[in-house]
Amino acid sequence: MQIKSTKSLINIISLVSFVCGLTLWLAIFGPDFDTADYVFRPLAMLPLLATVINTGLIIFLYRRIQPSETGFWFLAFLGTTTFWSLAEFLQRSSGVLEVSIFWRSLAVYGWAIMPIAYLFFTLSYVDRQVLIRRLHLQIGLFLIVSSLIYAQFKTHLTVSSDYVLQSWGYDSPNGGYINIFTVWLLAVFLTGLALFIHEYKNAVSQQKRKQIRIFIISLLVPLVGGTSTDLVLPNLFDVNIIPMAAFLTAVEGMILSYGVYRHGLFSINPVSLSGEIMKTLPQPVIGTNEKFQIQFMNANATEMFKQHAPFVGKSIYSLVGAENFKIIKEELGKTAQDAVTNIPRIPLGLDGGVVIAQAQISSIGKGLGYIFAMSNITQQVLSMRIIEKEVRIRTQLYNQEKARLFSSVNGLRQGFLIADVNSKITLMNIKAQEMFPEVKISDVQSGNVVDNNAISILEKSLSNFGLREKLASVIRNNQYLEFEEVDMGQSILDIEILPISAPEGAIGAVVLLDDVTERTMIERSKDEFFSIASHELRTPLTAIRGNTSMMLSYYSEQLKDPELREMVDDVYSSSIRLIEIVNDFLDTSRLEQGRMVFEPKDISLSKAIKEVAKETNAVAKEKGNTIIIDGAIDGLPEVRADFNKLKQIMYNLVGNSLKFTDKGTVTIRTKIEESSVRVSISDTGKGISEDNIKLLFRKFQQAESNLLTRDATKGTGLGLYISKLIIENMKGTIGLESSKVGEGSTFFFTVPLAKPKSIDSLNNNV
Amino acid sequence: MTKILITEDDPLMSRMYQKIFTFEGYDVEMAGNGQECLDKARTNTPTLILLDVMMPVMNGLVTLEKLKADPVTKAIPVVMLTNLAGQQDAESALAKGAVKYIIKSEHDPKEVADMVKEILAGYTRDDIPSQA
Numbered sequence: 001m002q003i004k005s006t007k008s009l010i011n012i013i014s015l016v017s018f019v020c021g022l023t024l025w026l027a028i029f030g031p032d033f034d035t036a037d038y039v040f041r042p043l044a045m046l047p048l049l050a051t052v053i054n055t056g057l058i059i060f061l062y063r064r065i066q067p068s069e070t071g072f073w074f075l076a077f078l079g080t081t082t083f084w085s086l087a088e089f090l091q092r093s094s095g096v097l098e099v100s101i102f103w104r105s106l107a108v109y110g111w112a113i114m115p116i117a118y119l120f121f122t123l124s125y126v127d128r129q130v131l132i133r134r135l136h137l138q139i140g141l142f143l144i145v146s147s148l149i150y151a152q153f154k155t156h157l158t159v160s161s162d163y164v165l166q167s168w169g170y171d172s173p174n175g176g177y178i179n180i181f182t183v184w185l186l187a188v189f190l191t192g193l194a195l196f197i198h199e200y201k202n203a204v205s206q207q208k209r210k211q212i213r214i215f216i217i218s219l220l221v222p223l224v225g226g227t228s229t230d231l232v233l234p235n236l237f238d239v240n241i242i243p244m245a246a247f248l249t250a251v252e253g254m255i256l257s258y259g260v261y262r263h264g265l266f267s268i269n270p271v272s273l274s275g276e277i278m279k280t281l282p283q284p285v286i287g288t289n290e291k292f293q294i295q296f297m298n299a300n301a302t303e304m305f306k307q308h309a310p311f312v313g314k315s316i317y318s319l320v321g322a323e324n325f326k327i328i329k330e331e332l333g334k335t336a337q338d339a340v341t342n343i344p345r346i347p348l349g350l351d352g353g354v355v356i357a358q359a360q361i362s363s364i365g366k367g368l369g370y371i372f373a374m375s376n377i378t379q380q381v382l383s384m385r386i387i388e389k390e391v392r393i394r395t396q397l398y399n400q401e402k403a404r405l406f407s408s409v410n411g412l413r414q415g416f417l418i419a420d421v422n423s424k425i426t427l428m429n430i431k432a433q434e435m436f437p438e439v440k441i442s443d444v445q446s447g448n449v450v451d452n453n454a455i456s457i458l459e460k461s462l463s464n465f466g467l468r469e470k471l472a473s474v475i476r477n478n479q480y481l482e483f484e485e486v487d488m489g490q491s492i493l494d495i496e497i498l499p500i501s502a503p504e505g506a507i508g509a510v511v512l513l514d515d516v517t518e519r520t521m522i523e524r525s526k527d528e529f530f531s532i533a534s535h536e537l538r539t540p541l542t543a544i545r546g547n548t549s550m551m552l553s554y555y556s557e558q559l560k561d562p563e564l565r566e567m568v569d570d571v572y573s574s575s576i577r578l579i580e581i582v583n584d585f586l587d588t589s590r591l592e593q594g595r596m597v598f599e600p601k602d603i604s605l606s607k608a609i610k611e612v613a614k615e616t617n618a619v620a621k622e623k624g625n626t627i628i629i630d631g632a633i634d635g636l637p638e639v640r641a642d643f644n645k646l647k648q649i650m651y652n653l654v655g656n657s658l659k660f661t662d663k664g665t666v667t668i669r670t671k672i673e674e675s676s677v678r679v680s681i682s683d684t685g686k687g688i689s690e691d692n693i694k695l696l697f698r699k700f701q702q703a704e705s706n707l708l709t710r711d712a713t714k715g716t717g718l719g720l721y722i723s724k725l726i727i728e729n730m731k732g733t734i735g736l737e738s739s740k741v742g743e744g745s746t747f748f749f750t751v752p753l754a755k756p757k758s759i760d761s762l763n764n765n766v
Numbered sequence: 767m768t769k770i771l772i773t774e775d776d777p778l779m780s781r782m783y784q785k786i787f788t789f790e791g792y793d794v795e796m797a798g799n800g801q802e803c804l805d806k807a808r809t810n811t812p813t814l815i816l817l818d819v820m821m822p823v824m825n826g827l828v829t830l831e832k833l834k835a836d837p838v839t840k841a842i843p844v845v846m847l848t849n850l851a852g853q854q855d856a857e858s859a860l861a862k863g864a865v866k867y868i869i870k871s872e873h874d875p876k877e878v879a880d881m882v883k884e885i886l887a888g889y890t891r892d893d894i895p896s897q898a
Contacts, residue, residue, distance in 0.1 A: 534850065539776055543778040546786070549876065579872075
């Protein structure tokens, strides 16, 4: 708001001054102006041309370059030249001597001030604008310019009697006074030349070099031409030639303008704009002299340090305090001349919440002073602290999680390894470390593998297994692999390799090594135990069974006493029941442990059915039952099964039916299905109650829930359970089809066809 | 008379089978182990040998191999008689030349005798003892 109103105030002042100034000029000079005083002289058109061109250049460049300091001085240079050439044009077009002298006296304002504008332009162009502000320079220049202006009134640019009407108009010969000006001009131009040459040598940018070349050429025009026409030729060689300094300076202006326009003077030289930039920076900026006395503060800096105001004459010391000041000086001492010193943390504790700041300090020129660019990093520091705390908590949680993982992993009885995506082993639990003691580990608890060769050691131990290959395959396919009973020296291992799956695929693998040496040994000895047990148990039972059966058949004479006979009979039946129980127990344990050997072959189902029917016929007759095979079974296709095991299932089902049926029938039916044959066995026995159906096919079911109500005469109750395990092993099914108390039950099983009916029906089934 | 050589180490078993085959009218010869079986098979030329599998000194399967390797004994039919329930044993025995594999606990002695009678019927019809 304030800036805006100042700007409009300046605009008003400018307009008023412009109007008033012009009015004053017209009021003072206007009445004296008489066109009759002027004549047309072709040679006088030369300075007019210079005026027109320079005015055009000012209009063209004004908006483009005026905001920068260099641009301002360049426009000032063009302005003074314009003024000078305009006055010269009027001087030379005057028909009356007095008028001519008047204009010539006025031109001095142009040419006396022009070198200063030019000097300042060159200085700011080479980034030495600070020097322009040197008071002694300005005093010196003022003295020269004022003396020149004063002198021309004293001499009337030499004296009116010396004026001669030349072909280009009235002119005075160059005398001592005007030569001083030429020397002044020469001195300034030569200084400019020196500055340009120096800058040219230091310039890095090719564009800037090109521009400086143009500037140097432009300088040579008035330097050589002007000196020749105004000084050397008339004075030393007595040649009567038109003085062309004004025109040639205007030509210089043209060439300079070309250089400025062509190569974008101010985009190459942003330093000229630094003052403006600094003001608008959101950062607080402080400029000091070499003694750290504050020379400049931008608005944000003033705001930041407002509690220390006023700032005039203060040192940066009073803003930042002794501690910080010491650090700043130390850091500046360490940094190279042109580098920027960074002080990441300056604790300030200022009002308005600026607790910690950061400072970047660069020195201006060679020991001229320093620029402090500050940033308030209080918020960042606070955020950082919060983040740090958060990170600390997260790290702690992570470590706890890791500790939990390690403990779990270390608690495993299996060896546990983690491999990365390149199959490099990165982690081993304690068990794995025991298995492979050669692998180097950071520490036992965390199990980090530090050995790059771990995989080779593992491969060597697991000879022939090809761990590396298998790991790679698991990671590549993102698929689990399992291997049983892999030999590793004296040990036997079960190995599982699991991919560590991430959305982008497997990022590694976990290897589980289960030492099954002992288990395998026990299993192997268990096998032997079962063989021996079955043998050892059966032998005495066989003796009981065999001998009682012989007593009953061959000694009936001696067993006339019915009670004695009954006792022998019971001994005989008990032995058979015991043998069945032993057989059931052995079958169950073999099936459950997967040690029963199955030899599936393409076999005749009808043969199996006929054999079972024949072999159970005697038992059926004992209770007045009949076994019926329903339908023609000779044409049945072959099935895929173990013949003896299939018969065992049928024995069981037919045997059960007979057990619960008196004076009835047991019917065996078959039905060919899509990929199997369904065999059902129906009886007309007592049937099974709803509650007991649930218990069928369970271990020790015998269709009674209570242990004490078991009917011990009906065997172990393992029959259906064993049948289910056997038929499932042969890819068949078994179940109860229907049962009704008092009417009978129908059980069924299915057994797969050796050759499924057709590929189509097989597919439908799949 | 048909001569049966029963090879059985367990006295309970050997007595039982000795009785039934005697009852059934066979001439019964006993051997307590494989070696004895081989010796008696060579010298006495039995019509049929009943051979237990699990025996000390020389087990039934080895004995069977030797019987089948000896030209003197190789023609004598051998019936394996055992209480080992493994199916593999049965198959390897049949592969080695046994004519039948009988699990003792599954059958009454009379049934075993009937099976032997059936087998012999196939071999030597003349030698079947008359039902006394």
